[in-house]
Amino acid sequence: MARMISYCMRIIEIPMLYLQKRLGISRLAWVFLLPNLLLFGLFAFLPVVLNFVYAMTGSDQILLQDRTFVGMGNYQTLTSCEDFLDPNSCRDDLFWRAVYNTIWFVLLQVGFMVGFALLTALMLNSKIRARGFFRSVFFFPVLLSPVVVALIWKWILQREGLANAALEGMGFDTINWLLDRHWAFFWSVFISVWAHMGFYTLILLAGLQAIPRDVYEAASMDAASPFRTFRRITLPLLMPTMIVVLVLSLIKSVQTFDEVYAFTGGGPGSATTLLIQYVYETGFAGTPRLFGLASAASILLAIVLVILTFLQLWASRRNVNG
Amino acid sequence: MAKAFAFLTRTRGRGDGSQRLHWTDWFTYGYLFLGVLLMFGPVIWLVMSSFKTDAELNNFPPRFLPYAQETVMLDGYDKPLPLFNITEGELAGTQMAQVRRVGIVSQMVALDAPDEIVKIKVKEREPVEQLSLAWENYTDLFERFNFLQFLWNSTFITITATIIMLLVNSMAAFALSKYEFRGRTVVLAMIIGTLMIPQTVVLVPLFLVVREMGMINSLWGVIIPGAATPTGVFLLRQYMLTIPDEILDAARMDKASEWKIYWRIILPLSAPAIAVLAILAIMWRWNDFLWPLIVLSRTENFTLQLALNSFQGEMQTQWSSLLAMTVLTLLPIAVVFAFLQKYIATGIASTGGK
Numbered sequence: 055m056a057r058m059i060s061y062c063m064r065i066i067e068i069p070m071l072y073l074q075k076r077l078g079i080s081r082l083a084w085v086f087l088l089p090n091l092l093l094f095g096l097f098a099f100l101p102v103v104l105n106f107v108y109a110m111t112g113s114d115q116i117l118l119q120d121r122t123f124v125g126m127g128n129y130q131t132l133t134s135c136e137d138f139l140d141p142n143s144c145r146d147d148l149f150w151r152a153v154y155n156t157i158w159f160v161l162l163q164v165g166f167m168v169g170f171a172l173l174t175a176l177m178l179n180s181k182i183r184a185r186g187f188f189r190s191v192f193f194f195p196v197l198l199s200p201v202v203v204a205l206i207w208k209w210i211l212q213r214e215g216l217a218n219a220a221l222e223g224m225g226f227d228t229i230n231w232l233l234d235r236h237w238a239f240f241w242s243v244f245i246s247v248w249a250h251m252g253f254y255t256l257i258l259l260a261g262l263q264a265i266p267r268d269v270y271e272a273a274s275m276d277a278a279s280p281f282r283t284f285r286r287i288t289l290p291l292l293m294p295t296m297i298v299v300l301v302l303s304l305i306k307s308v309q310t311f312d313e314v315y316a317f318t319g320g321g322p323g324s325a326t327t328l329l330i331q332y333v334y335e336t337g338f339a340g341t342p343r344l345f346g347l348a349s350a351a352s353i354l355l356a357i358v359l360v361i362l363t364f365l366q367l368w369a370s371r372r373n374v375n376g
Numbered sequence: 377m378a379k380a381f382a383f384l385t386r387t388r389g390r391g392d393g394s395q396r397l398h399w400t401d402w403f404t405y406g407y408l409f410l411g412v413l414l415m416f417g418p419v420i421w422l423v424m425s426s427f428k429t430d431a432e433l434n435n436f437p438p439r440f441l442p443y444a445q446e447t448v449m450l451d452g453y454d455k456p457l458p459l460f461n462i463t464e465g466e467l468a469g470t471q472m473a474q475v476r477r478v479g480i481v482s483q484m485v486a487l488d489a490p491d492e493i494v495k496i497k498v499k500e501r502e503p504v505e506q507l508s509l510a511w512e513n514y515t516d517l518f519e520r521f522n523f524l525q526f527l528w529n530s531t532f533i534t535i536t537a538t539i540i541m542l543l544v545n546s547m548a549a550f551a552l553s554k555y556e557f558r559g560r561t562v563v564l565a566m567i568i569g570t571l572m573i574p575q576t577v578v579l580v581p582l583f584l585v586v587r588e589m590g591m592i593n594s595l596w597g598v599i600i601p602g603a604a605t606p607t608g609v610f611l612l613r614q615y616m617l618t619i620p621d622e623i624l625d626a627a628r629m630d631k632a633s634e635w636k637i638y639w640r641i642i643l644p645l646s647a648p649a650i651a652v653l654a655i656l657a658i659m660w661r662w663n664d665f666l667w668p669l670i671v672l673s674r675t676e677n678f679t680l681q682l683a684l685n686s687f688q689g690e691m692q693t694q695w696s697s698l699l700a701m702t703v704l705t706l707l708p709i710a711v712v713f714a715f716l717q718k719y720i721a722t723g724i725a726s727t728g729g730k
Contacts, residue, residue, distance in 0.1 A: 063639050070635035082634050083555035087563060090548035093604035096585060098570045104581030116584055174411065177404050188408050190713075191415050197713050198419075199663035201681045202706045205688060206418045209425060209699065216421060219437035248414070280400070309576045312665040316685050330576050330666070337580050338670050349580045356577040363572045 105356075108349035114342035121346070128350035149351060151324045152332035159243060159314075159328060160307045167247045167307075168254060168299060175258035176288075189259065193252035200312030203249045208232070208317060211241060232318055235325035242314045242326045249313060250306070254299050261295030262288070297369040305362045308355065329355055419706070426699035427509040433695050444508040448473050450490040460484065464500040471504060472496070513700040521697065523704075525676060526683040529595060530662060533679060537599040538657040542650060544604055549612035550638050554624060570606045575667055583670060597671040598664070598679075608653050615649035616642060655716060662709060680705045 074082050104118075109128055111121035136143035141150035178189055195203065210216045211231040218228040231237045265288065273283045311330035314320070320327035320335075327335075329351065337348030425433065427442040447456035450473060457473035460482075472484040475493060482501070483493045517523040551557075552564060575582065582601060583592075591597030619642065627637050643650070665681050672678060678686065684705060687698055 063635075067633060067635045067639075071633045074634050079634060080555055080557045083551040083557045083560075086547045086551035086555075086638070089544045090604045090609065091563070091566075093544065093600070094566070094570050097582060097601040097604070098573045098578070099566075101578035101581035101585060102573055104584060105578055108580050116587060118584070173407070177407050180400075180404055182401075182404060182408070188411070191412050194419075194713065195415055197659060197709045198706055199681055199709070200665055201684045202702055205684060205698065205702045206422050208688070209422060209695065210418055212695075214434070214436040214438070216438060222437060252415075309574060311576065316665070316688070319689075333576075333579060334666065334670070338583070345580045352577045352579060356573075359574065359577060360572050367568075 105349050105353060108345050109353050110346075112346045114344065116343075116345060124346065128346045131347060132350055132354070146347070148324055148327065149332055152327050152329045155239075155325070155327055156308065156310075156329045158239070159310065160304065162243045163246050163307050163310070164300065164303045166243065167251050167303060168296075170247065171251050171254035171258055171299070172296075174251070174255045175262055176284075178255070178259050179262040189256070192255050195249050196252045198249065200249070201316045203245055204313050204316035207241065207245045207248075233322050235322050238318050238322055238326050242318060245317060246307075246310060246313055250303070254303060257299055257302075258292070258295060261292050264295075265291045294369070298366070301362060301366040301369050305359060305366065308358060308362070422699060423703055425695075426513055426703045427511075428513075428696070429510045430696050432510075433699075441507055442509055443505040444510060446504045446506055448487065450485065450487070452490055457485075459504040460501040461504055462496065462501050465496065467494070467496070468500075472501070474501075510696070513696045514704070516697055517700055517704070521683075521687075521701075522676065523683075523701065526678050526680045527704075529677060530679040530681070533595055533598050533664075533668075534658055534661040536595075537603060537661045538654055540599065540603045541605065541608060541657050542654060545608035545653070546612050546643060546646070546650065547638065548604070548609050549616055550642050552609070553613045553616035553619075554621070554642070567606045567609055575602070579666075579670060582667075586671060592671055593674050593677055595672075595677065598668050602660075602664075602667070608657070611653055612646060612649050615646045619645050655712070658712065659709065 070082075070085070073085050077085070107118060108121075110123060110125060111118075112124040112127060113121050115121055131146055132149050134145045135141075135150065138144075138150070141147045141154065144150045174192055178185055178192075182188070198206075211218075213228070213230060217231065221228055229237060231241060269287055269291070270283065273287055278286070309330055310328055311334065314326055314328055315331055315334075318326045320331050333348045333352050333355070336344045336351065421440075424440060424442060425438075429442075429444050431445065432439075432443055446459045448459050449456050453475070457475060460472055460474055462468050462470050462472055467486075470486065472486055472494070473490075474482050474484050476483045477498070480498045481495050482498055484496050484501075485491070485493055548567075552560060586592060586597045586601060589597075589600075591600065623641060623645075624637055627641055632640070663681065664679070665685070668679050668682055669685075672682060675683075675686075680701075684698070684701055687694075687701070
């Protein structure tokens with residue numbers, strides 16, 4: 055194996071040496087950059103441009119020459135609502151349902167996740183035994199694949215599963231968790247908090263450990279109560295990390311698809327259909343394949359993401375400087 | 377016992393040891409153990425369930441350990457017959473095998489007289505059970521499903537994509553960290569720009585590009601588009617910046633080619649960063665779902681994740697196979713985690729990516 059790799063590298067060296075002689079060392083940098091830039095160009099920048107073309111054209115053909123120009127038609131389809139608060143009055147009611155589901159989902163998921171991550175990080179940062187063990191326990195679900203997460207919980211929540219057994223053991227009626235729209239939404243938020251919380255706990259823990267010890271010592275000399283210490287020292291000093299965590303989790307949360315799709319399939323009805331699932335189903339799973347509509351929806355989503363990413367860059371820059 | 381308790385509740389740094397746990401410590405440990413239960417519990421439950429027989433899986437309320445009913449082979453019957461303890465009636469206390477069940481009455485035979493059928497009410501008997509692992513759930517995967525094919529697809533995608541990604545990203549990082557050239561800032565800005573273009577927002581045009589390249593329904597369609605990542609370039613560049621330029625100059629004096637400098641000096645020296653990126657890449661690719669779902673539509677190309685997802689629809693009642701497959705899908709990641717958890721944690725914390 056190692057010999058094969060070194061053999062390959064020696065073969066690559068021949069053209070590289072030739073290029074080095076022809077171009078000179080500083081222009082060789084572009085040769086090193088080329089594969090990466092080519093991939094970025096083809097699979098990131100070109101699609102961004104094409105996305106606008108798709109969003110402005112209609113028909114279910116994927117090839118650009120077969121598509122008809124519709125201008126802002128797709129956006130109009132998406133945004134023609136008599137009452138924006140009531141998805142039923144919209145021409146594309148599924149889109150607005152997905153929008154509202156996503157907003158609720160993001161608010162609840164980010165809120166609970168960051169809250170619990172902060173609590174857990176505080177616990178892990180206190181004087182405890184076996185910190186490494188506890189830290190990895192909370193981190194473990196981050197590594198699981200979304201489909202596995204979905205199946206683990208589906209198995210627990212199925213009609214004759216562990217959750218219902220526990221309910222019955224306590225003398226309650228069993229519930230068909232994933233067929234009730236409110237419960238299905240609750241559990242979707244729950245599993246995604248469960249799966250991703252450890253990641254943010256880790257970042258917050260790193261932030262907490264960066265707070266110098268002597269600040270706390272000074273506080274305890276002044277006999278500050280634990281609560282006061284937390285509010286006046288921990289929280290302000292942790293703020294930069296908190297902002298990074300918030301923005302990062304917002305960016306990920308808006309794009310949630312995998313675990314919820316594998317978990318509920320967007321149902322019951324459209325109770326847990328999120329935006330990315332709308333894009334996937336309009337563009338790829340449904341017939342006719344409405345590529346234009348899917349593109350228009352994903353551009354609207356991209357605008358939100360760009361704003362959030364700028365927030366992230368701003369937050370992490372502030373983090374570095376301050 | 378008292379000593380053990382004292383040891384377990386001893387607190388760090390409180391000196392004389394006369395002070396026991398404060399109530400806040402109890403709260404902390406309570407919270408953490410609850411966390412252990414909530415985080416590990418479901419996974420352990422999954423593993424336990426995957427070793428249960430179909431009959432045991434349908435049992436409600438479920439039991440923690442996998443039990444299976446004992447069976448016995450008797451003369452004159454083709455299949456092994458399930459064993460029961462008789463609890464009531466004149467035969468109470470004996471063991472009998474069930475031949476057939478009709479409604480609430482079952483036709484049973486005594487073990488020493490397999491020809492005489494006795495009718496016994498279902499209520500008057502109890503199954504004879506023992507702990508046993510239903511390995512057939514796992515072996516079935518290989519016999520009845522195309523499991524090896526899915527495993528191969530996932531493994532192939534993960535390994536190839538990781539290698540390509542490491543190569544391409546480290547080359548770019550090398551150029552961006554060790555060369556002064558015009559346009560470097562522009563390139564850096566462009567790469568930051570791609571952070572803003574996650575795959576999820578360019579699904580439709582990406583599909584066109586991949587289709588035009590003839591990679592739909594091919595594993596390469598999954599491997600190539602994600603091969604260059606801004607996270608990877610940044611992580612490696614940040615690390616390579618710390619490698620002193622003098623080493624490169626010395627190598628150039630010895631007439632080493634630039635490619636050799638990259639291959640023989642830069643790559644080995646940035647091994648820690650490469651290792652972190654490799655772990656991340658393996659995790660991303662193994663767990664990848666949405667893009668494979670769009671590109672791969674034929675069953676023989678499915679990755680494990682896709683197979684799991686599509687089977688959960690088809691095999692609504694076949695939880696036994698589905699659970700075994702789920703366990704096998706999470707196994708590689710769990711093993712990697714067990715050995716490398718320290719690196720994974722630092723790697724993920726330092727890149728902010730997962």
